[in-house]
Amino acid sequence: MGDRAAAEGNGWRLRLRAGGKVLGAGILIAPDRALTSAHALDGTDGELTVDYADYRGAVAPSRARPLPGSVRPCGTEPADGDVALLSLDPPRAGARPAPLRRIPRYTGAKVLIGGFPARGDEGLWVRARVEGPYGAWWQLTPENQVMVLEAGFSGAGVANAQLDQVSPEPPPEVLGMVVSRFYDDGQVPQFEKRHGHMIPLDRIAELLPEVDRLIGGPAPRDAALSAVVPARPGTGADAGLAARLAGWAAGAGPPVLLATAPEGSARDLAFTAGLDRVEIALDAAGSRADDLAYALGERLRLPEPYGSAFTAWLRGGGPRPALRDSGRQLDLPVRVAVAGADTAAEPIAALGVLTQLAALGVRLLVVLRRPGTEFLKEAERRVECPALRGYARGLVRRVIALERGRTGPRMANARNAALTAHDCARDPVAVLRELADRLRADIARLEGPR
Incomplete structure (x- = not known):
């Protein structure tokens, strides 16, 4: 049989039984460990049997028991918890554990x-x-309207199928676990029967720390960015920057936001307090540009061949990647924060990476550590200005659409002329910021009260 038995499927999918009754599913995460939902264990004495269903008898069943302190039922929050970690006896080295992977979005x-x-x-x-x-879960909706996540799906692995991968090597990576199913009491509307919920790996790792070490890939947010010690005791977060960051994270305003936040300052506290609003947060201090590009590509987790094309684009060594799969746009528009580009090993080259990233539609927060330097102007020119220009063009198009069929002077003409002439200004970024403000005011006036 070799190191791995031949699996017809993913190999990590488990069937849980007690007294001959199927309780639900599980995920093999190590030869002697499995994940399942806590509610799948309801009504049992903890003695379970685990079948390695995809091996068709080539791997014998194991006995399973919840590890002490590793059953986390639904908590006081309506959508949180519902996980359990099982110990398997005997361990089955011939079965293939699930590849666990965080994704940014x-x-x-x-x-x-x-x-x-x-x-x-x-x-x-x-x-x-x-x-x-x-809540802490995520809603799932089957693509086929006749399918329902009914009894038997509790504890099932939720695998990434972005490229319609069904089974072959490598197996799809597991992103989370089904924690709820539809209970048909005869009173639930038909449309509600189609929905289920999963708990993502990040939350599972928080509830069950043993799982954290088994999750592959880097954490989406650099831990160093969260470990902020105020330079002066009693320093509070900068309220003004906190408000700007909240608006940017909510999708308001231009896609690129530049801010200065010296380490340990009130502005740095505002930045780190808002890290939960971004999918990816990197510390670029001391990094080479190639390392920054690779780190971004690794965390975005685009499937091949898109991942390699994306990283090459960031490094300036390839054409703009066509991020589509069979006509479907891949899910790239995430919120990314990069701190310390001005303290990188190659600061100007790091700006080049960030410019390429912003050009792909990512909402980008660039935090510089050294205020009052010429590098800020360089970052505005290279990274913020192109993004502002594209943002202003979109606003002009919106004004043109709103003015269509109206009588009177056309504001879009004047705004478009200002957009065309901004390169000639002494401070093009300041001109574009002011123009964007005016365009938003135009749109608000033309749309009227909502």
Whole structure:
């Protein structure tokens, strides 16, 4: 049989039984460890049997028990918890554990879920889409309207299927676990029957620290950025910068925001307090430009060949990547924060990487550590100015559309002329910022009260 038994499927999918009854699914995360949902264990004495369903008998079942202190039922919050870590006896070295992987953005992700409903002892696969957050969980909606995440899907792995990968090597990476299913009490509207929920790996790792060391890939946010010690005791977060960051994170205003925040300052505290609003946060201090490009590409987790094309683009060594899969836009527009480009090993080259990143539609926060330097002007010119220009063009198009069919002078003509002439200004970035403010005011006036 070798090191790994031949699996018909992903190999890590488990079927949980107690007394001959199927309780749900599980995820093999190590030869002697499995994840499942806490509610799948309801009504049992903790003695379970785990079947390695995808091996068709080539791997014998294991006994399973919850590890002490590792059952986290739903907490006081309506959508949190519901995980359990199981110990397997004997461990099965021939079975393939799941590749666990964080991703920066769940909304819109295409996923594949394998559970064990009553009508299919060998299991059933369901394709679904991650719709959006639901407390600490995320809502799942099956692509096929007749499919339901019913009993038997509890504890199932939620695997990344962004490129319609079904099974072959390498197996799809697991992003989370199904924690709820539809309970048909006869009173639930039909449309609600289609939804389920998953708990993402990040939250599982917080609830079960043993799982954290098994998750592959770098953390989406550099830990060093969160470990801020105020330069002066009693320093509070800068309220003005905090408000700007909140607006930017919510999608208001231009996609690129530049800010200076010396380490340990009130502005730095405002920056770190808002890190939970970004999908990726990197500390560029001391980094070479190639290292920064690689770190960004690694955290965005684009499937191949898009990942390599994306990294080459960031390094300035390739054409603009066509980030589409069979006509479907890949989920790139995330919020990224990069701190310390001015203290990088190659500061100007680091700005080049950030310029390329912003050109792909990412909302980008650039935090510089040294205020009052010429590097700030260079960052404005190289990174902020192109993004502002594109943002202003979009606003001009919106004004043109709103003025269509109206009588009187056209504001769009004057604004478009100002946009065309901004390069001739002494401070093009200041001109573009003011123009964007005026265009937003034009749009608000033309749209009227809402």
